[in-house]
Amino acid sequence: MIGALWRLQWKSARVWILAGAFAAGLLPVVSVSQSWPSGERELAQFLAQLDVWSLFYPALAVGLGLIMAAVVGRDDRRGAFVYAYTLPIDRRRYAAMRLLVGLLALIGVGVALWVAALATVAVAPVPATLSAYPGLLAIKFTLLALIAFALGAAIAGIPAAGRRWLARGVALALAAQAVLLLLGLEVNFVRPVAEALVSRYGPFGLVAGRWMLIDV
Amino acid sequence: MSELILTVLAIAGLQADSAALRRLAAERDSLEQTYQAALRAAGDQHPLDTLATDGLVVVVPARFRRAFGAALGEVAPAWLSLFEQVPPVLTIATRGSFVEGDLTLVGSRAAGAPTFGFSRLGYRLEVTPAAARRMLWTALAGYLDTEADSALLRWTPGVLPRLELVPDGDVAYQLATAPGASSAACRRGNRAQCAVALGLEGPLAAKELPRGTRAALLAWALEAGGAGAWSRLVAHPDEPIALRLAAAARRPDGAAVVADWLDAVGAARSGAEFAGTGGWVAGTGWLLIASLAVAGLRRRP
Numbered sequence: 001m002i003g004a005l006w007r008l009q010w011k012s013a014r015v016w017i018l019a020g021a022f023a024a025g026l027l028p029v030v031s032v033s034q035s036w037p038s039g040e041r042e043l044a045q046f047l048a049q050l051d052v053w054s055l056f057y058p059a060l061a062v063g064l065g066l067i068m069a070a071v072v073g074r075d076d077r078r079g080a081f082v083y084a085y086t087l088p089i090d091r092r093r094y095a096a097m098r099l100l101v102g103l104l105a106l107i108g109v110g111v112a113l114w115v116a117a118l119a120t121v122a123v124a125p126v127p128a129t130l131s132a133y134p135g136l137l138a139i140k141f142t143l144l145a146l147i148a149f150a151l152g153a154a155i156a157g158i159p160a161a162g163r164r165w166l167a168r169g170v171a172l173a174l175a176a177q178a179v180l181l182l183l184g185l186e187v188n189f190v191r192p193v194a195e196a197l198v199s200r201y202g203p204f205g206l207v208a209g210r211w212m213l214i215d216v
Numbered sequence: 217m218s219e220l221i222l223t224v225l226a227i228a229g230l231q232a233d234s235a236a237l238r239r240l241a242a243e244r245d246s247l248e249q250t251y252q253a254a255l256r257a258a259g260d261q262h263p264l265d266t267l268a269t270d271g272l273v274v275v276v277p278a279r280f281r282r283a284f285g286a287a288l289g290e291v292a293p294a295w296l297s298l299f300e301q302v303p304p305v306l307t308i309a310t311r312g313s314f315v316e317g318d319l320t321l322v323g324s325r326a327a328g329a330p331t332f333g334f335s336r337l338g339y340r341l342e343v344t345p346a347a348a349r350r351m352l353w354t355a356l357a358g359y360l361d362t363e364a365d366s367a368l369l370r371w372t373p374g375v376l377p378r379l380e381l382v383p384d385g386d387v388a389y390q391l392a393t394a395p396g397a398s399s400a401a402c403r404r405g406n407r408a409q410c411a412v413a414l415g416l417e418g419p420l421a422a423k424e425l426p427r428g429t430r431a432a433l434l435a436w437a438l439e440a441g442g443a444g445a446w447s448r449l450v451a452h453p454d455e456p457i458a459l460r461l462a463a464a465a466r467r468p469d470g471a472a473v474v475a476d477w478l479d480a481v482g483a484a485r486s487g488a489e490f491a492g493t494g495g496w497v498a499g500t501g502w503l504l505i506a507s508l509a510v511a512g513l514r515r516r517p
Contacts, residue, residue: 216391
């Protein structure tokens with residue numbers, strides 16, 4: 001069953017999986033080669049440039065996770081869940097297996113990042129005073145992508161009417177916040193929510209912190 | 217208010233007769249009113265509040281009371297412990313601007329001592345206890361600046377010794393990237409050259425590491441030395457900075473200070489800054505929660 005679902009997902013999402021793996025593998029190679037220092041005097045500049053490149057890792061992880069969730073959900077909705085209904089398994093088990101194959105695909109992307117990061121630091125000798133973190137970087141990337149995928153899948157699993165209400169609610173809240181700001185009122189209810197999402201213990205807390213392949 | 221200040225001064229251990237205490241209390245009342253008036257004149261229309269603890273009085277917008285109250289509870293004991301003699305009671309005033317979370321330090325002053333504040337430090341802070349703590353330490357460092365001798369000020373020009381500068385990833389970053397022969401030798405493990413790069417040995421002009429790094433070393437020495445560290449640091453202004461740091465940190469000599477500090481910096485290397493244990497656990501928890509939600513919500517597609 002897992003194999004059948006994997007083939008189904010591969011058929012519809014292979015472009016995103018391959019593009020994600022390619023981008024994840026390219027990031028460490030390009031970031032290090034673009035800013036590689038020619039001497040000790042340039043170490044600070046090297047790390048500063050690497051820091052800028054590091055913004056792409058969480059963006060790619062979250063983006064890829066949400067896209068994968070949307071693609072997987074789209075397949076089920078497009079087929080009006082006929083495929084799921086015809087399978088001789090419990091719907092909850094079907095959802096769990098659907099989730100599992102999505103997670104496996106994203107773990108594959110994380111492995112691609114890890115291999116590319118290992119190859120990069122093997123080819124480019126890291127200065128003695130700096131350290132390379134290919135494993136931590138890949139684990140953090142993968143975990144963030146998995147969280148984004150699972151949250152996206154959970155939202156995609158809400159019945160259509162509920163999703164519509166959720167989208168309207170979010171849009172209404174954003175519009176109300178914009179109006180309040182334009183009126184000069186010191187009321188900001190969007191910011192605490194956003195901060196809670198990316199706070200240390202929030203669902204996207206991993207967005208914060210270091211994302212450097214090479215660091216002190 | 218006068219009664220409160222009398223209590224504060226009594227707790228602070230000031231040995232003075234009641235007339236002197238009343239005079240000080242009157243001065244404190246006057247000072248507080250001056251700050252309140254200055255804050256209103258500066259356009260702060262928010263209600264103000266006054267927080268008082270041993271040795272410190274803080275005037276803040278009332279809506280920031282909770283953050284500053286928590287910060288004051290942490291900062292005041294640490295501040296008082298820096299001195300062997302009880303320091304003068306300080307007043308620190310802040311105001312909130314029209315942007316929420318944007319604070320300005322209006323001024324600070326030691327009761328009975330010359331004004332050292334009113335520097336109007338622009339700050340963009342979230343009003344969390346941590347932000348309030350940073351602001352309090354910055355204001356208090358202004359007082360330390362007035363107490364510091366010229367040799368100490370030359371060694372950390374324009375950088376205020378805030379205790380929050382205890383080694384973190386930024387210091388490790390500065391140590392790992394600073395240009396110069398001594399810094400490079402320090403990175404390769406030559407700790408004698410670390411002292412040169414820090415301006416503790418050799419000519420002062422030879423210091424290569426940024427002044428923020430030196431301020432972090434100073435802050436670490438004060439933290440490591442515990443009670444009375446600041447008083448020991450400024451007790452012998454004619455001695456070399458390395459010896460004074462050793463006295464403050466309760467270490468035998470400057471080399472021991474540098475060695476222990478470098479070890480502390482090494483322990484704070486940024487590898488742990490990827491997420492931290494709490495971050496990894498929280499991330500895994502959210503993944504499980506979301507996964508369970510997926511299974512639950514799919515019951516009625």
